[in-house]
Amino acid sequence: GENVEQHPSTLSVQEGDSAVIKCTYSDSASNYFPWYKQELGKRPQLIIDIRSNVGEKKDQRIAVTLNKTAKHFSLHITETQPEDSAVYFCAASKGWAGKLIFGQGTTLQVKP
């Protein structure tokens, strides 16, 4: 069935360093790849997404890259800050009103 694998499961970085989280999806028909940030006790918050017709997208300190051939996509956070500490989920989807297939999550800790 459809599957999204996410690595690493935990990531600890020093403030100011970069963090990279990687996901691999199985369904080549997937066309939408969002990233959600979830702080403890709060809702998943969409932080960036990428569509299958784009290879890279950037929003300030956050960027996402997509390699459709390899079925990989990655989240890059530069100049990390303590408030970036959270659980990050990648997901993949095709079409509308269907399933978001989530990765298992990455707990990011940014040490001051």
Add this chain to the structure above:
Amino acid sequence: DTEVTQTPKHLVMGMTNKKSLKCEQHMGHRAMYWYKQKAKKPPELMFVYSYEKLSINESVPSRFSPECPNSSLLNLHLHALQPEDSALYLCASSQVDLGMSSYNEQFFGPGTRLTVL
């Protein structure tokens, strides 16, 4: 209004109780979702409604009963739950675009933290 709201924020219920969770959005989205989330795990899809009709049921036990009274409201009726049903219940909504370039951008509500005793 660009938010999905959920009530109540917290709910404690016994295994014999009947309760309901409520979700509301005023973004004109025609797809709404219920998810269950355990701590540090990804959200698990339970149900999808599109145009107020149930389109996906992920083999959820019948003690969970969804209802979509109109395009802005989504309810989840709970009856005879088990302690293992304790979790964060998230509602989400998304646009429905029947065009070829449609994308499933989902917006989540804050969730209801459910505890079953």
